[in-house]
Amino acid sequence: MKTKILIKKLKSTGFRSFVSLAVFTSVLTATVPAYASSIAKAVQSDVRAEHSARDQYRHPQQTLEFFGLKPNMTVVEIWPGGGWYTSIINPIVQEHGKYFAANFHIFEGSPNYYKKSLDSFKQKVATNPVYKGIEVTEFHQTKALNIAPESSVDMVLTFRNVHNWYMGDGDLGVENAFKAFYKALKKGGVLGVVEHRMPESLDQVENKRSGYMKQSYVIAAAEKAGFKLAATSEINANSKDSAQHPKGVWTLPPRLALGEEDKAKYLAIGESDRMTLKFVK
Structure with a gap:
C-alpha cells in the first residue's frame, strides 16, 4: 500500500517515465524479503487454525522473518x-529444506510428560501430512547433545526453553545447550532464541524457579559458546x-496457575514479556 501511494506521488510530481517508474517500483519491492511470502502463507494456513489464537502473543510471522527462515x-x-511452531516451520522447509x-x-527418572509428548509427536510425524519428512532427534542439556550432524544445519530455533x-x-x-547448538550449525548459521525475560534489576539466582531469564545472562551464555549476537x-x-508473580511465568496465560484467583488481572496482562535474540556462528 505504501508503495502505491509513493508511486502516485511521483506521478503527480512529473515522474512519468514508465521505465524509470518500473525500475523504482522493483527497487521498493526488492526490500521485502523474498522468503516472507512463504512464512505468511504457513502462518495463515488453515492447518494450524487451532493454534492461531496465540499469534497475538507469539507473533510467529514477524519472529521467523526476523530470524531469516x-x-x-x-x-x-x-x-x-x-x-x-512445527506446523509453521515444516511446511516452509518441507519441499526444499529439512526439519x-x-x-x-527419555531416561530413567525423566518426567512422565517427556514420553507422552515424544510419543504424541512421533504419531503426528507418522500420520499428519504437515509433519511429513521430519526427522526426530533427541535433546537434553546434559544427557543428549547431538541434535543433528555436526556443521550440517542452517538454523537452530528454541522457543521459551532456556x-x-x-x-x-x-x-x-x-x-551445554548453546555448545550443542553451535556444534550442529554451519559457519554463518543462525541461532534464534525466544525466552521469558526477567528485568535486569532482579537477581537471576534468587529467581531461578520463576521461569524468567535475564537477557544479559542469555547473551553471555551464547557468546561463551562462540556465538556472535x-x-x-x-x-x-x-x-x-513485571515478571514477578506468585507462581512465576506460569501465573500468566495460557497456564493461569492460580486458577480463578485474579484471573481477570492476569488475562489483562497477557502472555509473558519475551526477549527475541538472533545469534550467528
Whole structure:
C-alpha cells in the first residue's frame, strides 16, 4: 500500500517515465524479503487454525522473518512440544529444506510428560501430512547433545526453553545447550532464541524457579559458546509483565496457575514479556 501511494506521488510530481517508474517500483519491492511470502502463507494456513489464537502473543510471522527462515534451510527446533511452531516451520522447509525436531530424551527418572509428548509427536510425524519428512532427534542439556550432524544445519530455533535448562542444571545446563547448538550449525548459521525475560534489576539466582531469564545472562551464555549476537528485537515484548508473580511465568496465560484467583488481572496482562535474540556462528 505504501508503495502505491509513493508511486502516485511521483506521478503527480512529473515522474512519468514508465521505465524509470518500473525500475523504482522493483527497487521498493526488492526490500521485502523474498522468503516472507512463504512464512505468511504457513502462518495463515488453515492447518494450524487451532493454534492461531496465540499469534497475538507469539507473533510467529514477524519472529521467523526476523530470524531469516528460508524454504531451502535445514532447521532444528529444540523441544517442539505439541508442534505449535512445527506446523509453521515444516511446511516452509518441507519441499526444499529439512526439519529436525530435537525432542525430549527419555531416561530413567525423566518426567512422565517427556514420553507422552515424544510419543504424541512421533504419531503426528507418522500420520499428519504437515509433519511429513521430519526427522526426530533427541535433546537434553546434559544427557543428549547431538541434535543433528555436526556443521550440517542452517538454523537452530528454541522457543521459551532456556529457563528449563537453567532450572534443571543451572549454568552447566545452559552452557551445554548453546555448545550443542553451535556444534550442529554451519559457519554463518543462525541461532534464534525466544525466552521469558526477567528485568535486569532482579537477581537471576534468587529467581531461578520463576521461569524468567535475564537477557544479559542469555547473551553471555551464547557468546561463551562462540556465538556472535547479530540482532535483538522487541517483537515479543510485553511491557505489562513485571515478571514477578506468585507462581512465576506460569501465573500468566495460557497456564493461569492460580486458577480463578485474579484471573481477570492476569488475562489483562497477557502472555509473558519475551526477549527475541538472533545469534550467528
